[in-house]
Amino acid sequence: MIEVKALKKRFKLTKEHQQKGKSKDVREHDGYFHSVQNVSFSCSQGEVLGLLGPNGAGKTTTLRMLSTALTPDSGHIHINGQNIVKKPLIGRKSIGFLSGSTGLYGRLSARENVEYFAKLHGLKGKTLKLRCEALFDMLDMTSFLDKRAEHLSTGMKQKASIARAVVHQPDVVVLDEPTTGLDIMTTQTVINFIRGLKNNGTPVIFSTHHLDEVALLCDRICVIDKGVSFFDDSIAQFKAQGNSEELNQAFMNLLQGAGHV
Numbered sequence: 180m181i182e183v184k185a186l187k188k189r190f191k192l193t194k195e196h197q198q199k200g201k202s203k204d205v206r207e208h209d210g211y212f213h214s215v216q217n218v219s220f221s222c223s224q225g226e227v228l229g230l231l232g233p234n235g236a237g238k239t240t241t242l243r244m245l246s247t248a249l250t251p252d253s254g255h256i257h258i259n260g261q262n263i264v265k266k267p268l269i270g271r272k273s274i275g276f277l278s279g280s281t282g283l284y285g286r287l288s289a290r291e292n293v294e295y296f297a298k299l300h301g302l303k304g305k306t307l308k309l310r311c312e313a314l315f316d317m318l319d320m321t322s323f324l325d326k327r328a329e330h331l332s333t334g335m336k337q338k339a340s341i342a343r344a345v346v347h348q349p350d351v352v353v354l355d356e357p358t359t360g361l362d363i364m365t366t367q368t369v370i371n372f373i374r375g376l377k378n379n380g381t382p383v384i385f386s387t388h389h390l391d392e393v394a395l396l397c398d399r400i401c402v403i404d405k406g407v408s409f410f411d412d413s414i415a416q417f418k419a420q421g422n423s424e425e426l427n428q429a430f431m432n433l434l435q436g437a438g439h440v
């Protein structure tokens with residue numbers, strides 16, 4: 180289980196970043212951009228949580244704190260009771276993180292990339308081979324395993340990046356917009372893969388702008404805007420914010436209710 184409480188992260192503003200005039204974001208003050216101001220949510224065994232919010236809401240900044248790439252200014256992130264803000268090494272072992280950038284080594288093949296990260300996580304021998312082969316199969320990667328990463332298509336790179344992120348069988352999987360830019364077939368493979376993680380009991384948190392994927396996968400929803408989470412509840416409660424099964428309406432109603440549009 181992962182519990183996130185009252186996360187905050189601000190960035191020091193350089194002269195180039197400072198905006199002038201009325202269009203200035205309310206989060207820009209005191210020489211800082213307060214990207215994440217108060218974000219809380221939780222996700223238990225076997226649940227999938229969708230992190231929703233308009234562009235610039237603070238989703239990626241939040242997920243980068245979960246991955247330990249960024250240190251929160253304040254707040255807590257507990258995985259199975261361990262505070263990973265205080266113990267980032269435990270966090271790195273416990274979380275599988277897919278970021279927006281692929282992070283693959285261009286000169287290594289897809290197979291070599293995944294096996295390399297498996298070795299970094301201490302896997303070896305038959306265990307490493309079996310784990311990698313299982314992932315290659317689940318993500319339908321066999322046709323391009325020996326191609327260099329720099330020559331792979333967007334979808335192939337994304338599959339290799341996902342395999343790389345989860346090769347160590349992390350306790351929690353965090354995916355930043357995992358299907359952005361993918362074709363229909365590849366999107367379906369990724370959706371099936373997330374379902375497989377859920378069925379194995381792994382909590383999955385993913386950010387997305389695609390509400391059709393939310394309807395297919397999510398048990399819980401967290402909505403954030405302007406760096407603040409103002410909804411963290413079940414998919415049933417999320418749907419209840421609209422008049423029908425139409426999730427777009429629920430999303431817009433929530434943003435309007437919170438005074439964000």
Ligand SMILES: Nc1ncnc2c1ncn2[C@@H]1O[C@H](COP(=O)(O)OP(=O)(O)OP(=O)(O)O)[C@@H](O)[C@H]1O
Pocket residue numbers: 190191196212214232233234235236237238239240241
């Ligand atoms: N290093 C930084 N310095 C200054 N501002 C930053 C920095 N990183 C992020 N921000 C700002 O924080 C805000 C939140 O960005 P973030 O990437 O987390 O949003 P997002 O919800 O993931 O957006 P999108 O849906 O467009 O990907 C943005 O306004 C962004 O410009």
